[in-house]
Amino acid sequence: AQRVTQPEKLLSVFKGAPVELKCNYSYSGSPELFWYVQYSRQRLQLLLRHISRESIKGFTADLNKGETSFHLKKPFAQEEDSAMYYCALSSNTDKLIFGTGTRLQVFP
Amino acid sequence: DTGVSQDPRHKITKRGQNVTFRCDPISEHNRLYWYRQTLGQGPEFLTYFQNEAQLEKSRLLSDRFSAERPKGSFSTLEIQRTEQGDSAMYLCASSLARYSGNTEAFFGQGTRLTVV
Numbered sequence: 001a002q003r004v005t006q007p008e009k010l011l012s013v014f015k016g017a018p019v020e021l022k023c024n025y026s027y028s029g030s031p032e033l034f035w036y037v038q039y040s041r042q043r044l045q046l047l048l049r050h051i052s053r054e055s056i057k058g059f060t061a062d063l064n065k066g067e068t069s070f071h072l073k074k075p076f077a078q079e080e081d082s083a084m085y086y087c088a089l090s091s092n093t094d095k096l097i098f099g100t101g102t103r104l105q106v107f108p
Numbered sequence: 109d110t111g112v113s114q115d116p117r118h119k120i121t122k123r124g125q126n127v128t129f130r131c132d133p134i135s136e137h138n139r140l141y142w143y144r145q146t147l148g149q150g151p152e153f154l155t156y157f158q159n160e161a162q163l164e165k166s167r168l169l170s171d172r173f174s175a176e177r178p179k180g181s182f183s184t185l186e187i188q189r190t191e192q193g194d195s196a197m198y199l200c201a202s203s204l205a206r207y208s209g210n211t212e213a214f215f216g217q218g219t220r221l222t223v224v
Contacts, residue, residue, distance in 0.1 A: 044215040098150030
């Protein structure tokens with residue numbers, strides 16, 4: 001079965017601390033993995049995708065096929081990073097399968 | 109705002125009534141998706157269109173739900189005989205599918221449905 005698991009509902013850190021939001025997936029083929037972010041009162045938007053292998057707003061995520069993980073990392077959290085983060089995978093039909101999300105709170 | 113737009117933003121309806129939501133995708137996007145999100149959950153896929161063709165429907169989409177995309181432009185999602193369990197945020201997204209691969213899906217702000 002296709003599934004995305006985000007084990008943490010809430011992650012709280014202080015500004016400047018490292019952040020790692022965990023994501024594990026199960027999928028029989030070769031999925032495409034994404035991180036979407038939703039800031040307060042804004043729409044869901046793409047943060048990054050594994051095929052682009054780029055850093056967005058200081059965030060990176062590496063696809064680990066052996067561990068079926070796609071954890072999101074940032075070395076130094078900023079207050080403006082506070083948001084809801086969703087990990088998602090895309091099947092060959094292009095629909096997105098989302099995890100339950102992790103709320104990141106960055107305290108000053 | 110040239111992004112995906114959804115109307116209405118909020119809808120309160122009595123159980124048993126029918127409701128219809130509209131989604132206007134980004135104009136050049138050929139794919140349109142509907143998702144449903146309940147409290148504490150991520151968005152769940154309902155259905156998607158490529159141009160005017162509805163290519164996939166989730167098992168979540170009971171026969172009370174119907175979606176259309178006439179002429180491959182805007183889409184409507186209708187729920188008949190609403191139930192309290194239909195209360196959720198309904199999200200629309202669009203993307204441009206190319207032979208070279210898919211591009212980013214852009215989401216609307218959603219329609220929040222409350223069934224009382």
